[in-house]
Amino acid sequence: MIKTSKLPSSIKRIIFIAVVLAFFFGAGVMAGNMKPINSVKIAFPNNHEINVLTTKNTVQEILKENYIEILDDEIVVPNLETEINGNTTITISKKSETNEIVALASKGEDIPLEQLLNSYSAITEKIVVEQIEIPYETITKDIVSGKANTTEEIIQAGKNGLKEVTYKIKYQNDVEIERQEISSKIIKNPVNKVVSVKEKATVTSRSSTSRTSTTYTAPTGSLASLVEGITPKVTTLNTSAYCACYKCCGKTNGVTSSGKKASAWYTVAAGSAYPIGTVIYIPALSGKANGGWFIVQDRGGAIGNNKLDIFVGSHSEALQFGRQNLQCYIYMF
Numbered sequence: 001m002i003k004t005s006k007l008p009s010s011i012k013r014i015i016f017i018a019v020v021l022a023f024f025f026g027a028g029v030m031a032g033n034m035k036p037i038n039s040v041k042i043a044f045p046n047n048h049e050i051n052v053l054t055t056k057n058t059v060q061e062i063l064k065e066n067y068i069e070i071l072d073d074e075i076v077v078p079n080l081e082t083e084i085n086g087n088t089t090i091t092i093s094k095k096s097e098t099n100e101i102v103a104l105a106s107k108g109e110d111i112p113l114e115q116l117l118n119s120y121s122a123i124t125e126k127i128v129v130e131q132i133e134i135p136y137e138t139i140t141k142d143i144v145s146g147k148a149n150t151t152e153e154i155i156q157a158g159k160n161g162l163k164e165v166t167y168k169i170k171y172q173n174d175v176e177i178e179r180q181e182i183s184s185k186i187i188k189n190p191v192n193k194v195v196s197v198k199e200k201a202t203v204t205s206r207s208s209t210s211r212t213s214t215t216y217t218a219p220t221g222s223l224a225s226l227v228e229g230i231t232p233k234v235t236t237l238n239t240s241a242y243c244a245c246y247k248c249c250g251k252t253n254g255v256t257s258s259g260k261k262a263s264a265w266y267t268v269a270a271g272s273a274y275p276i277g278t279v280i281y282i283p284a285l286s287g288k289a290n291g292g293w294f295i296v297q298d299r300g301g302a303i304g305n306n307k308l309d310i311f312v313g314s315h316s317e318a319l320q321f322g323r324q325n326l327q328c329y330i331y332m333f
């Protein structure tokens with residue numbers, strides 16, 4: 001620091017002039033580099049407004065300078081790239097609101113022209129190709145009319161198809177406002193689901209006397225009550241009969257492969273597809289001892305899955321039975 005008090009007054013004056021000149025020179029240099037200062041009003045969706053002074057050029061820069069972020073559902077007018085010249089207002093609004101403005105205007109509401117133009121200017125059109133699933137249809141066959149107790153079997157599984165649809169879509173501020181289908185072509189046809197409705201084999205337990213099915217006489221018995229609620233597999237099996245004799249079994253003790261002693265018109269030998277304990281109802285044999293109810297308790301070397309061997313009381317009974325193709329209701333647990 002220069003101690004001016006000790007200097008002669010002429011030097012003081014020179015220093016003063018130099019300082020003044022330096023000030024103006026400096027100010028001149030600054031003015032040369034200085035950007036114009038704009039006063040900008042920023043309006044927010046919640047009707048708040050702020051006024052800022054800025055030397056920035058574009059809307060984006062001004063917002064950034066003020067730590068303002070535009071959210072996905074917001075729109076800014078004028079747009080981010082617009083250069084600001086002079087005093088202006090930057091309006092941030094919700095996209096949904098600008099669409100509302102258009103809607104209100106079309107209802108005859110008095111909307112300021114500038115606001116309305118801004119809302120309209122954002123409408124764009126795009127051609128969009130979309131793949132759309134074609135839902136399959138369900139076709140029902142063999143409808144048993146007037147029967148309450150039915151069972152459904154899916155014969156063919158349904159598969160959705162696929163089509164390619166070309167739309168012309170109008171967007172307003174990135175929100176879809178109108179969609180027009182231009183063309184459509186099928187890529188994959190749907191496969192119908194086919195369901196067969198059949199009358200359910202109804203099992204009536206010992207305690208009940210109600211009969212809801214007329215397919216066959218509802219049987220009674222302990223095996224019948226075991227399978228209540230289970231949907232049987234209905235199939236025709238090649239059925240024969242056997243007894244505990246040496247000719248039939250190679251032994252005479254009457255003990256089955258399940259370890260249980262065989263009972264006439266109760267025990268059956270079946271193929272491996274039917275586990276020990278599987279209950280089988282044969283309507284054709286409902287007049288027999290157990291009302292046509294059998295349980296798989298035995299196996300046999302020659303008994304495939306399409307065969308069934310029924311244990312009977314004597315060899316003559318077995319011979320008399322012979323071979324019969326019989327409809328069987330098979331209940332597996």
Ligand SMILES: [Zn+2]
Binds near residue numbers: 243245248
């Ligand atoms: Zn025998």
